Amino acid sequence: MAARGPPGAAMPGQEPEPEPGRCAHFVLRKRRFCRMIPAPGRRFCGEHGHEEEQNDRKRIPCPLDPKHTVYEDQLQKHLKKCNSREKPKPVYFVQDINAGLKDVVEIPEKQVPLSSLSLEELQNLIIKLKKASNGLELHLKEQILSHQALQEALSDPKNGESAFKHLKQQSSILGNMEKLHLLGPGRCFVEFGAGRGKLSHWVDIALENVENVQFLLVERATTRFKVDGKHKRRDSIFERLQVDIQHLCLNKVPILEKKKLPVVGIGKHLCGAATDLALRCLVESYTTSCDGEDEEPAPKRCRAAQTEEAPHKSAGNESTAEDRKPVAGIVIALCCHHKCDWTHYVGREFFKSIGLGPVEFHYFQRMSSWATCGMQETTSKVSTSEDSQDQTNDTEEHEHTLSRTASGSDTLQGILSVEERKEIGCLCKRLIDHGRIEYLQQQGYKAALQYYTEPAVSLENVLLTAVPNPPLIPEPTV
Structure with a gap:
């Protein structure tokens, strides 16, 4: 029997014809x-x-x-x-609420690329980097954990290598959340840069028998193959917020206004500046009023002082921003430091305190990509496959961008060895991350960095965690 072609395809010697009832173009x-x-x-x-x-x-x-x-x-x-018309902004959209720096004087002019720096300029930058890194915690603690919610999926032989790596990371993130007592009832999990919503999916699986749980999935782009639509539990609600984190005021999200649940901010490979925007969204704009762009933020106070001055009110009274203590914890897997931006960076005060500024930050964030230059070979293989567009659903964003950034420094290969570049890249990452830790500590949080997975699983294997100090959710008593 002769094979038939697709509908509308022409047989040999025939003119192609449209499908019946379809356009003839x-x-x-x-x-x-x-x-x-x-x-x-x-x-x-x-x-x-x-x-x-x-x-x-x-x-x-x-x-x-x-x-x-x-x-x-x-x-x-x-x-x-028209679908392309400007649509009304949601109530939780507040222009640049989490943007950070508004003084354009402090924003540096466009810098020359690293490849254009002289040997002396590059050496001076490296000296500054090493001096600034003295005394920092450079050797992070390994906190590679797992969670039973993913054990079945991890042992499924149908999963390929890429899926297995993602599951390993998600399992460790949930394990770290459990260690911090963040998996429990009566809270709202806000996943920043949610994409398909896989991390929230596994948190929901882990909380299968838990009541009063809400999920907010923040993603600025429309996403295909979302998994949150598969959840049909009545006591677990998934809601997507299609908005840039830069403009998200959590205070104005209707479900949070209504339920006033403690928030747990989560993210898996939240690229560059998105991490800083998310941190500011959680610890600044969510605990202060979002009305009016010119309104001054509340003065910074330690968590202990807030606890003494504003104890929790009873359930029958309205809570204010001061006594709600809404952020129960933050767990974010970091990546793509080369996409950071001085304008949004939360650690600017730390940089200034050690004699550094926007110029050094610009070069350090570019040099941070040297730590993951090993991605270059892997990336080229992924991007040349015929179905690379479909693979983006299971491949982290940084796996598509790092090779371009890393290859931009190939002209420096005659100056620095590959190992030296990786070491310097790691120093840049730790310095940028330390600024985030200092920022969280000043806001009254107990913050830490740890390796949450092996480099063979992901070269971007650092997890940032933070809980209020003292903790908003008390540790369970045995």
Whole structure:
């Protein structure tokens, strides 16, 4: 029996024809006919209606998105319902609420690339880096844990190597959350940079028999193959917030306004500046009013002082920002320090205290990519595969970006060896992360960095954890 081609495909010696009831426009780029359905009695759909014989209606590019066209005489009607129109901002959108620096004087001008620095300039930067790193905790504690919620998935032979690595990381993140007593009832888990929502998915599995749990998945882009839609438990609610972290005011999210649950901020490989935006979102804008951009933030006070001055009110009274103590903990797997930005960085005061500024920060964040140059070979293999677009759903974002950053420093190979570059890159990462730790400590948190997985699983294997000091959620008594 002869093999049949796809619908609309031409047999040898025949002209290709559209599928029955489909548009007759042939899309050259896709080598097939348009699959839109034309109006009754028409051969072409609305997008390609200008090809219809005896059709005197003119189609023009949409002014909101020129990738599609519209009948000129229906332009005003189309603009009111076009998917590319500016939509009303959600109530929790507050412009630049977590952006950080607003004084443009302090923002450095565009710096020259590392490859353009002279040998003397590069050596001076490295001297400054090593001097600033003296006394810092450079050898982090290994906290490679696991959680029983993922044991079945980890032992499933159907999982490939990439899926297995992600599961190992998620298992360790949950293990660290459990060690900090953050997995429990009566709280809201906010996953920053949620993507498909896999981390929240496993937290929900771990809390299968726990009541009064809420999940907020923050992601600025639309995402395919989301897993949060699979959850049908009535006592576990998933809600997506499609907003940039920079503009997210958690105080105004309706479910948090209503339930006033303690928040646990989580993230798996939250790239660069997104980590700083998330930290500020949690420990600053969520504990202060979001009304008005010019409003001064509340003065910084230690957690113990807040506890003494503003004890918890009874459930019948309204809670204020002072006595709610809404952030129960923070657990974020860090990555892509080369994407950090001085404007958003929360550790600027720390940098200034050791005699460094935006210029040094710029070069240190670029040099931080040297710590993960080993990704370069892996990345090239992934990007050359035929279905690399689909693989982005199971591949961390940094695995696609690090090779480009790392390769930009190839001109320095004659100056520094690969091992020296990796060592310097690691110093840059630890220095940037230490600024985040100092920031959290000043805000009244007990913060720490630890290795949460092996380098063979992910070169970006550092986890930032923070809990209020004293803790918002008391440790369970045995």
